Amino acid sequence: MTMRGRTAIEQAILRSGKRTAFIPFVSAGDPNEDVSFRILLDLAQFSDVIEVGIPYSDPLADGPVIQAGSQRALQAGMTLPKALRLIARVRAVSDVPLVVFTYVNPVVQYGVDALMQACADAGADGLIIPDLPFEESAETREAATRRDLALIPLISLTSHERVQMIAASATGFAYCVSSLGVTGERASFAAELRAFVDAVKRASSVPVAVGFGVSSARHVRELAEFADGVIVGSAIVRRCEEIQNALTSGDAARLDASVEALSAFARELSEAGR
Amino acid sequence: MFPDERGRFGEFGGKYVPETLMSALTALEADYRRLAGDPEFSRLLRSYLRDYSGRPTPLYFASRLTKFAGGAKIYLKREDLNHTGAHKINNTLGQGLLAKMTGKERVIAETGAGQHGVATATVAALFGLQCTVFMGEEDMARQALNVFRMRLLGAEVVPARSGTKTLKDATNEAMRHWVEHVQETYYIVGSVVGPHPYPMMVRDFQRVIGDETREQIIAQEGRLPDVLVACVGGGSNAMGLFYPFLHDGAVRLIGVEAAGEGIETTRHAATIAKGSRGVLHGSMTLLLQDEFGQVQPAHSISAGLDYPGIGPEHAHLAASGRASYEPVTDQEALDAFATLAKVEGIIPALESAHAIAHAVKLAKTLPGDAVIVVNLSGRGDKDVHTAQGLLGGNLQ
Numbered sequence: 001m002t003m004r005g006r007t008a009i010e011q012a013i014l015r016s017g018k019r020t021a022f023i024p025f026v027s028a029g030d031p032n033e034d035v036s037f038r039i040l041l042d043l044a045q046f047s048d049v050i051e052v053g054i055p056y057s058d059p060l061a062d063g064p065v066i067q068a069g070s071q072r073a074l075q076a077g078m079t080l081p082k083a084l085r086l087i088a089r090v091r092a093v094s095d096v097p098l099v100v101f102t103y104v105n106p107v108v109q110y111g112v113d114a115l116m117q118a119c120a121d122a123g124a125d126g127l128i129i130p131d132l133p134f135e136e137s138a139e140t141r142e143a144a145t146r147r148d149l150a151l152i153p154l155i156s157l158t159s160h161e162r163v164q165m166i167a168a169s170a171t172g173f174a175y176c177v178s179s180l181g182v183t184g185e186r187a188s189f190a191a192e193l194r195a196f197v198d199a200v201k202r203a204s205s206v207p208v209a210v211g212f213g214v215s216s217a218r219h220v221r222e223l224a225e226f227a228d229g230v231i232v233g234s235a236i237v238r239r240c241e242e243i244q245n246a247l248t249s250g251d252a253a254r255l256d257a258s259v260e261a262l263s264a265f266a267r268e269l270s271e272a273g274r
Numbered sequence: 275m276f277p278d279e280r281g282r283f284g285e286f287g288g289k290y291v292p293e294t295l296m297s298a299l300t301a302l303e304a305d306y307r308r309l310a311g312d313p314e315f316s317r318l319l320r321s322y323l324r325d326y327s328g329r330p331t332p333l334y335f336a337s338r339l340t341k342f343a344g345g346a347k348i349y350l351k352r353e354d355l356n357h358t359g360a361h362k363i364n365n366t367l368g369q370g371l372l373a374k375m376t377g378k379e380r381v382i383a384e385t386g387a388g389q390h391g392v393a394t395a396t397v398a399a400l401f402g403l404q405c406t407v408f409m410g411e412e413d414m415a416r417q418a419l420n421v422f423r424m425r426l427l428g429a430e431v432v433p434a435r436s437g438t439k440t441l442k443d444a445t446n447e448a449m450r451h452w453v454e455h456v457q458e459t460y461y462i463v464g465s466v467v468g469p470h471p472y473p474m475m476v477r478d479f480q481r482v483i484g485d486e487t488r489e490q491i492i493a494q495e496g497r498l499p500d501v502l503v504a505c506v507g508g509g510s511n512a513m514g515l516f517y518p519f520l521h522d523g524a525v526r527l528i529g530v531e532a533a534g535e536g537i538e539t540t541r542h543a544a545t546i547a548k549g550s551r552g553v554l555h556g557s558m559t560l561l562l563q564d565e566f567g568q569v570q571p572a573h574s575i576s577a578g579l580d581y582p583g584i585g586p587e588h589a590h591l592a593a594s595g596r597a598s599y600e601p602v603t604d605q606e607a608l609d610a611f612a613t614l615a616k617v618e619g620i621i622p623a624l625e626s627a628h629a630i631a632h633a634v635k636l637a638k639t640l641p642g643d644a645v646i647v648v649n650l651s652g653r654g655d656k657d658v659h660t661a662q663g664l665l666g667g668n669l670q
Contacts, residue, residue, distance in 0.1 A: 057437065057568040058554070060449055061292045067436055079566045104290050105553045109567030131290045131553070135280065156294040158456060166293070180294055181454030 002095050005148035008125045009097045009172040012048045013207040013229045020224035021048035022270035023209060025101065025233035027069040028052050028086050029078025031244035035259065036073070037089055039240075042263040044094040046270045049173075051128065051231065054083050054102035061103075061130040063184030065234040072244055080106050080115075084122040091123030099152060099172065101128045107140070116143040126150025126172040134166050141169070155200055156180070157190060167203035173229060174204045178212045184234050186213030194226050217272035224273050232269055239265060276587065281470020284593060286560075286586035289469040290553045291449070298456045303471040305376045310478065315375060322367045323482065326400065327357040329364075331483075333490035333647070338617040339630075343637035346500070346644035350620070351487050353511065353651045360623065360652030361483060361511045362393035366462055368479030370397030373460035380404040380455075383462045384448040386413055386441030386507070387577035388420025389623075389652060390464030395429035403460075405429040408448040410440040413577055420656060438571045441581050445555050465508025466585030469556030473585050480514025487647055488518055495645055501526040501636065504649035505628040506599065507543070507579035509588045511651035516597060526598070529588060530632045532574035533601035543572035545584040546592045546599035554583035560592070575604035575660070576624035578652075606631040608664055611654060623652035624660065 003011070013021040024043050029036050030053075043050055055073035059066065080102070087098055100119055107115050107129060119127065126149050132140060134153065144151040150172025155163055157180060167174050176197050179190045190196075193210070201208045210223050211231030223230050239262040246254040276283040289299055309315040323329040331352045340348045353361040366383075373381050381403050385391030391407040398405030407424055411433040414421050424431050432451075437443040445467075452461045463472040466480070484502075491499050502519060504512035506529035519525045534542035542548065549560035552567060562570040562582040572582040591597035602610075607624055610631035615621045622630055626649070633648045640646070654661070 058442070058446055060446055060555075061453070063450070064436075074568070081566075103553075105561075105563070105569070106567035108552050108558075109550075109563060109565070130292055131556075133289060133291065133293055133296050135296075136288055136290055154293045156292070156296075158294050158297045160297055162293075162296060177294060180456060182450045 004123065005125050006150035006171040009049055009099065009150050010206055012097045013173055013209065016048045018273045020220065020227050020273040021209070021229035022273050023047065023049045023051060023229050023231045024236050024266050025051040025053060025231060026236060026240070027055050027066065027073045028083035029055060029073035029076055030069040030237065030240050031072045031247055032076040033078065033082065033086060035243060035247060037086060038259060039262060040090045041093065042259065043266055044090065044096040046267050047096060048229065049097045049099060051099045051101045052083065052087055054080055054100060054106055056103045056106060059103060061182055063182040063234060065238050066183050069237040069240055072240065080110060084118050087124050088122040097125040098123065099126045099128055099150070100124050104129050104132045112140050113143045116147050116149060120147040120149060124149070126152055128152045128154070128175060130154055134162070134169060157192065157196055163199055164203045167200050170204050170206050173207040173209045174200050175231065176200055176208060176210045178210050178214065183212055185215035189213065197226050217268050220269050220272035230273065236262060236266055276590065277470060277474050281474070283587045283590035286558050286589040287470055287473060288558050289556060290558065291469045291556045292453055294453045295456060299469055299471065306372060306471055306475050309372055309375060315371065319368055319371055322371070323364065327363050327367065328355060329482065330486045331355050333487055333494065335494065336618050339614065339634070340637065342613065342617050343634040345637040345642065346640035346646050348633055348637055349491065349645065349647045350650040351483060351515065351647055353483060353649060354622065354626070354653035358393050358396050359655065360389045360393070361480065361514065362390045362464060363396065364482055364514065365464065365476050365479040365510060366390070366393040366397045369462045369475070370401050370403065373403060373462070374401045378403070378458065378460040380458055381460045381462050382406045382408065382448055382451060383464060384408050384441065384444040385464065386444065386580060387656065388413070388417040388424065389578060389656070391429070391431070392420055392423050392427070394462050395424040395427035398429060399427045407431050408434050408444040408451065410434045410438070410444045412439040413441065413444070416577060417656065441577070442569065449555065465510040466513045466587060467508040467555055467557065467583060473557065473587055476510050477513045477517055477587060480510050481517045483511065483514040483649065484516060484518035487515060491645065491647060498522055498525055499645040499647045500640070501528060501646045503528045503530060503629050503633045503636070503646060505530045505579060505625045505651060506584060506588060507532070507581045507625065508583070509585040511649050513585060513587060515649045520596065527591065527596065528632065529597055529599045530628045531599050531601050532576060532579035532628060533603045534573040534575070536603055537601050541573040542601070543574045543579050543581060544601045545582065546588070547601055549584070557586045559583055559586045560589045575607060576628065578623070578625040579628065600632050602628040602631045608661065610634065611657070611661055612665060620650070621654035621658065622650055623654050624657045626651045
């Protein structure tokens with residue numbers, strides 16, 4: 001039996017065989033459940049870990065691109081239980097580590113303990129909850145740890161003296177936020193990013209990945225110099241807009257082409273980390 | 275005393291924000307605690323409240339409204355007589371001064387109807403700070419005059435185009451903007467909502483309403499009131515009135531929620547009556563949401579109450595039973611709006627009209643020597659246009 005949970009994530013990043021592991025983000029059910037499943041299967045072929053977003057009405061940490069992806073999924077009827085079923089479908093055919101990305105309110109509504117159990121049952125390996133800072137995370141951490149699920153914390157350029165505490169608590173990987181602000185494509189990174197990532201590495205016993213703004217193969221090569229993994233969200237989700245348009249058009253060939261374009265783009269970024 | 279060191283009011287409150295903001299919130303709390311104990315800060319704030327905003331505001335015995343209701347005596351705490359026309363300035367003067375004295379050069383704010391936006395733009399002008407206000411695109415259309423006011427005061431008004439394009443989304447946009455500009459920007463939150471320390475800080479800046487009321491009612495009636503009534507959106511005017519009376523068990527505290535078209539419909543903003551526990555805008559509170567935790571749109575005739583959440587301290591006061599919360603519909607509020615204009619010559623804000631409506635209902639059930647204080651949190655000039663559309667044919 002293949003290992004699961006936090007160890008699966010940590011090993012997948014450390015043993016990716018690349019300079020930096022590739023961790024794409026997509027919203028579950030964007031633009032609809034079936035196409036989303038197809039996208040996830042494509043990504044599973046060359047990704048080291050995949051983040052699956054639970055669409056939410058008020059995604060505070062996200063910029064316009066991921067907000068739009070979230071809206072497309074919600075309009076197509078995606079819910080948290082359906083997202084967990086989608087994860088289970090992927091798990092049935094792939095061993096790629098899967099991380100659930102969700103805001104805290106759906107967690108509270110579902111019940112912290114019940115959701116951790118449901119995540120484990122679906123075959124997810126960990127969670128990222130961007131609006132659950134360390135100070136509020138004790139109950140969730142305990143419930144996740146009990147099931148060997150990773151609780152992956154975000155660490156920011158403004159974390160300063162908090163870095164030690166957060167990095168030491170990280171399981172799965174430590175998620176370094178590349179710059180101030182919400183998710184979204186950016187032209188370049190903060191000058192102090194490398195020193196920041198190095199500081200997190202010193203404080204942490206798990207791999208350290210960088211996200212927010214990573215949007216090109218050039219970025220991936222640049223970050224591969226010092227990050228164990230890169231997270232790419234908006235640049236991929238933006239390509240779901242065309243998939244949605246293709247879906248609406250009813251043109252099957254156009255739909256295939258748009259899904260293939262997303263995969264090709266993601267594969268190029270993954271390869272850039274070699 | 276609440277909040278505790280984690281910013282909790284019982285099980286509500288806390289700090290649920292992206293990590294990027296955590297250091298800023300810790301620094302803000304430290305700055306606030308330091309300045310709150312600084313005599314120079316207190317002296318300056320008191321002088322601005324008096325000389326700039328016109329405090330203390332009167333506590334007015336509304337004899338004709340009392341007669342109209344036919345029961346308990348009704349007093350009105352005249353927050354509508356503040357500069358900019360509502361209680362919002364108590365908080366923006368406090369936070370604006372805090373921003374100024376901690377060396378910030380730029381403030382941002384969210385606004386629904388535009389009252390908090392105007393109050394923020396006003397103190398930004400007063401203290402020479404740059405100001406950006408986030409406002410839902412829908413609300414900008416509904417409250418065009420306040421948009422112009424803010425611009426006249428030198429503020430930049432940015433439309434929030436996400437989600438429902440109202441106050442909830444303006445707050446999201448303000449927080450997103452703050453995450454990006456946290457190092458040089460002070461966020462003036464407009465109500466007793468948001469992550470700790472905001473609910474505490476805004477309450478403390480608004481408690482001047484209750485402190486004055488206490489002195490004034492003792493001077494006029496020789497005793498404490500039997501009931502305090504205030505409308506609740508996020509809940510800052512109610513919290514400000516209630517707070518100095520929390521330990522006076524004999525004083526009933528009643529918050530009035532917007533029932534919109536009725537709490538049995540889906541079009542209301544009655545968070546306490548119909549909401550459930552969850553996290554909105556950085557704190558654990560009660561909110562309107564579906565079974566999966568998706569935040570549901572609120573509705574009220576009054577843009578200031580049109581909010582799917584409520585301050586965490588109100589959620590706590592409701593849970594503990596110290597305060598009760600009553601729903602008042604759009605129609606009842608509109609009737610009270612017209613009544614107060616006719617019998618007292620005071621045009622209340624539609625928000626405050628909700629409190630008036632409940633006070634009149636309640637007064638009828640109480641004896642003539644009972645005393646009710648209603649917070650008249652704002653004036654109604656901003657709502658005359660809306661009311662004209664709705665009441666037009668009925669005013670003969």
